[in-house]
Amino acid sequence: MTRRVRTTKALAKRMDLQYFTQPHPLRKWRMWLSIAVPVVAVVWFFSARATGQKVYSSGPVSAHHAFFGKKCELCHVTQGFFHKEVKDTACLSCHDAPAHHPTEVRADYKQPNCGTCHVEHTSSPQLAKTPDAGCTECHSDVTRAVNSSAAAKLTSTPEGFDDVHVAGFDRHHPNFDAFRTGDPGTVKLNHWAHLHAMIAGPNGENDKVKMTCTDCHRPASDKSAWPYAREVQTCPSSSSAPAAEVKTVAANMEDNPRQVSSRAYMEPIKFATQCAACHMRDLQFDKRFNESVPHCQTDVVQKFLREKYTQYLAAHPNALSEPLNVNRVVLSSLVQLPPAPKTREEWINWQVANADQLLLNHERGCGLCHQMNKVEGGIPVAAKSAIPVRWMEHADFDHDAHRMIECQSCHAQAENSRKTSDVLLPGVASCRGCHQQGGAMHDAADGRCSECHQYHDWQKEQRLPKKDFTIPQLRSSAAGME
Amino acid sequence: MRIDHTHRKWFIVSLVILAVAVIAYIPYRQWYPQGVGGGTAMGLIYGSVGFAFMIFAGLLGARKKVPIWRVGRAQTWMRGHIWLGLLSFPLILLHGGFKFGFGLTHWLMWIFLLVFISGIFGAVLQHYMPKTIKERIPMETIYEQIGRVRGQLVDEANNLVEQACATLTGNLSDASVEQRAAAAGAGTMGGITVATGLQIDEDSCGEMRGFFQNKLKPFLEGYGARRQPIANRDTAKSMFDQLRLLLPSNLHPTVEDLESICEEKRELDQQTLYHRILHGWLLVHIPLSYAVLVLGAIHAIKALAY
Numbered sequence: 001m002t003r004r005v006r007t008t009k010a011l012a013k014r015m016d017l018q019y020f021t022q023p024h025p026l027r028k029w030r031m032w033l034s035i036a037v038p039v040v041a042v043v044w045f046f047s048a049r050a051t052g053q054k055v056y057s058s059g060p061v062s063a064h065h066a067f068f069g070k071k072c073e074l075c076h077v078t079q080g081f082f083h084k085e086v087k088d089t090a091c092l093s094c095h096d097a098p099a100h101h102p103t104e105v106r107a108d109y110k111q112p113n114c115g116t117c118h119v120e121h122t123s124s125p126q127l128a129k130t131p132d133a134g135c136t137e138c139h140s141d142v143t144r145a146v147n148s149s150a151a152a153k154l155t156s157t158p159e160g161f162d163d164v165h166v167a168g169f170d171r172h173h174p175n176f177d178a179f180r181t182g183d184p185g186t187v188k189l190n191h192w193a194h195l196h197a198m199i200a201g202p203n204g205e206n207d208k209v210k211m212t213c214t215d216c217h218r219p220a221s222d223k224s225a226w227p228y229a230r231e232v233q234t235c236p237s238s239s240s241a242p243a244a245e246v247k248t249v250a251a252n253m254e255d256n257p258r259q260v261s262s263r264a265y266m267e268p269i270k271f272a273t274q275c276a277a278c279h280m281r282d283l284q285f286d287k288r289f290n291e292s293v294p295h296c297q298t299d300v301v302q303k304f305l306r307e308k309y310t311q312y313l314a315a316h317p318n319a320l321s322e323p324l325n326v327n328r329v330v331l332s333s334l335v336q337l338p339p340a341p342k343t344r345e346e347w348i349n350w351q352v353a354n355a356d357q358l359l360l361n362h363e364r365g366c367g368l369c370h371q372m373n374k375v376e377g378g379i380p381v382a383a384k385s386a387i388p389v390r391w392m393e394h395a396d397f398d399h400d401a402h403r404m405i406e407c408q409s410c411h412a413q414a415e416n417s418r419k420t421s422d423v424l425l426p427g428v429a430s431c432r433g434c435h436q437q438g439g440a441m442h443d444a445a446d447g448r449c450s451e452c453h454q455y456h457d458w459q460k461e462q463r464l465p466k467k468d469f470t471i472p473q474l475r476s477s478a479a480g481m482e
Numbered sequence: 483m484r485i486d487h488t489h490r491k492w493f494i495v496s497l498v499i500l501a502v503a504v505i506a507y508i509p510y511r512q513w514y515p516q517g518v519g520g521g522t523a524m525g526l527i528y529g530s531v532g533f534a535f536m537i538f539a540g541l542l543g544a545r546k547k548v549p550i551w552r553v554g555r556a557q558t559w560m561r562g563h564i565w566l567g568l569l570s571f572p573l574i575l576l577h578g579g580f581k582f583g584f585g586l587t588h589w590l591m592w593i594f595l596l597v598f599i600s601g602i603f604g605a606v607l608q609h610y611m612p613k614t615i616k617e618r619i620p621m622e623t624i625y626e627q628i629g630r631v632r633g634q635l636v637d638e639a640n641n642l643v644e645q646a647c648a649t650l651t652g653n654l655s656d657a658s659v660e661q662r663a664a665a666a667g668a669g670t671m672g673g674i675t676v677a678t679g680l681q682i683d684e685d686s687c688g689e690m691r692g693f694f695q696n697k698l699k700p701f702l703e704g705y706g707a708r709r710q711p712i713a714n715r716d717t718a719k720s721m722f723d724q725l726r727l728l729l730p731s732n733l734h735p736t737v738e739d740l741e742s743i744c745e746e747k748r749e750l751d752q753q754t755l756y757h758r759i760l761h762g763w764l765l766v767h768i769p770l771s772y773a774v775l776v777l778g779a780i781h782a783i784k785a786l787a788y
Contacts, residue, residue: 003735014623014627015630016630026761026762026765030764030765034768036769037772037773038773038775041593053585054584054585055585058585058587060584076788085788
């Protein structure tokens with residue numbers, strides 16, 4: 001019996017020499033798939049276009065543009081046969097976006113296109129949230145990015161900005177300006193005393209009150225009654241009352257029209273609303289009168305006193321012969337008490353001077369809160385209160401957005417502050433506790449420049465004319481657009 | 483194609499191009515703070531170069547279809563296909579700023595990623611599999627001829643069985659009346675009569691035929707036939723050993739031949755499997771590559787418009 005032998009010749013004889021002319025299933029499948037898959041892809045593309053799907057869109061439009069998202073041609077204006085670019089005119093037809101603050105623009109600065117910063121179709125819900133690099137491109141070197149006078153102001157400070165190269169809020173952002181310039185306010189206020197039951201309340205020395213932050217600091221929209229408010233005599237308009245310079249939040253908002261929240265800033269401190277209930281007592285000038293002088297500048301107070309004593313003398317003709325009642329206070333160097341009066345006029349002058357002794361000293365009266373400036377040959381005047389409504393001139397802050405945080409969490413030093421000069425603004429480190437680069441990516445609040453700083457000079461915003469679109473026009477998709 | 487020292491130049495050139503592209507990307511990324519994209523000047527450069535590489539890689543198919551074209555050696559084209567195709571993906575990533583985009587771009591990138599991954603998978607297979615096949619399948623044949631060879635193995639096994647049966651010393655059913663009578667009166671030798679010897683031969687032949695028909699043939703005829711016990715090498719050995727016990731020793735060489743046929747069939751099955759792995763990835767890679775080229779062209783045209 002012959003055994004099985006595998007020789008080359010025997011193996012060669014097995015082969016069908018025409019085998020390569022027969023299509024093999026694997027090759028056939030490859031060929032048909034190579035035709036079918038691209039065809040399916042092209043059919044998908046054109047059918048999706050035909051059914052209005054945005055197969056070619058590079059991403060969903062931002063939330064504010066989504067309502068006319070099907071109306072591509074509103075932004076993509078056909079130019080010539082081929083191009084459908086978005087020009088600034090398309091943006092500006094709806095948005096009056098004023099240019100960058102001109103005083104802070106370098107001579108070589110070229111205004112970028114809208115799309116350079118506000119990139120659409122990126123799934124970003126808010127186009128206003130622009131990346132930091134767009135700002136730090138110029139503002140990294142703070143001294144160079146501003147005009148010469150501002151740069152001089154910055155570099156003239158002890159700390160200077162010479163070594164500051166801002167790369168982001170948590171990367172070399174300098175501390176807020178107020179920490180270098182200090183508190184410009186002149187009103188003497190001891191926060192510690194007010195917050196620790198150290199002061200007499202509206203009912204006098206036996207009624208010590210412990211105040212809270214919200215007793216004095218509230219946003220404009222808070223309409224609840226001020227607990228320490230009293231009706232006070234309004235000062236004549238000609239008078240330069242200490243508080244007259246303080247603008248309301250609403251007035252201040254005119255400088256910053258984009259800041260729309262009425263809870264953004266605290267109402268400025270005013271004597272009538274936050275101080276009068278307790279401090280009207282400090283403006284009492286004579287036991288014979290059951291009233292206080294108006295909370296106005298000293299010229300008005302002088303006029304008021306003179307009127308009061310004139311009326312008193314008319315009503316009490318014997319007052320001229322009554323013993324003089326000198327106010328027992330630490331005598332102020334600001335006012336000299338005249339010699340004992342002999343005439344009616346001298347009596348009135350003496351009484352006014354005596355009242356001034358009480359009102360203008362450093363422990364009671366005007367001097368308790370106000371810095372009194374000497375006037376050569378005249379009555380001292382109270383310095384302008386100069387309480388800032390906005391501490392950060394070049395940045396926006398919204399208290400309303402931070403309402404869930406207790407006041408002391410940011411203004412921690414307020415509780416123990418005893419000096420007016422203490423800057424109780426939270427420092428940049430405090431903000432960085434929540435606001436970080438990357439924001440939500442790092443479970444933190446956003447730390448972008450645009451969170452606080454505005455690029456556009458919104459003071460120059462103009463109201464655009466009314467558009468004539470109908471809702472169906474905006475909601476329908478145009479044929480041929482995707 | 484094995485990726486050996488002959489690829490060194492392609493590797494170095496590709497590495498240099500990639501390095502230049504990545505280094506250029508760093509300042510480019512800084513320059514566009516709002517995020518880079520395909521629409522910027524640099525983005526267009528990345529996109530154009532990447533797409534050009536993709537087209538070159540795609541032309542390999544055309545080059546193979548027309549082997550007589552005098553446009554460089556097929557091996558050079560294959561090396562270019564591998565390295566420039568590999569390079570095209572990172573360039574397209576740089577083009578899109580490492581984002582997959584939306585709509586068409588999104589799908590395009592995912593399909594391209596599949597093409598890229600399947601290409602790498604294929605390159606690795608082409609590097610290692612031929613050597614593996616050579617080592618593991620000594621009885622390798624032309625893949626397209628496996629079906630034909632399988633039929634030949636069935637015939638060969640059938641012939642072996644029939645030849646073996648024919649060589650048996652006697653066949654009781656074929657014996658004449660006289661032979662049967664002579665055999666019956668021939669006495670005994672060691673307790674076994676001639677008649678019982680003829681009966682044993684006939685039973686052996688039946689065993690062998692039964693084994694072929696019921697166990698060996700179904701295995702030889704079908705690809706894989708994994709459900710057949712004989713498909714397993716160890717089980718098959720036991721089965722053949724058992725068959726040997728049932729057959730006289732002069733039939734054992736036939737059993738060995740059948741075992742050899744069985745082993746060859748097993749190797750053919752193995753080769754079929756390897757071949758499908760070695761070339762099956764092309765069913766994904768090639769059709770999707772064409773789809774990427776077509777959709778990429780649409781993308782390029784539309785992107786330039788917007």
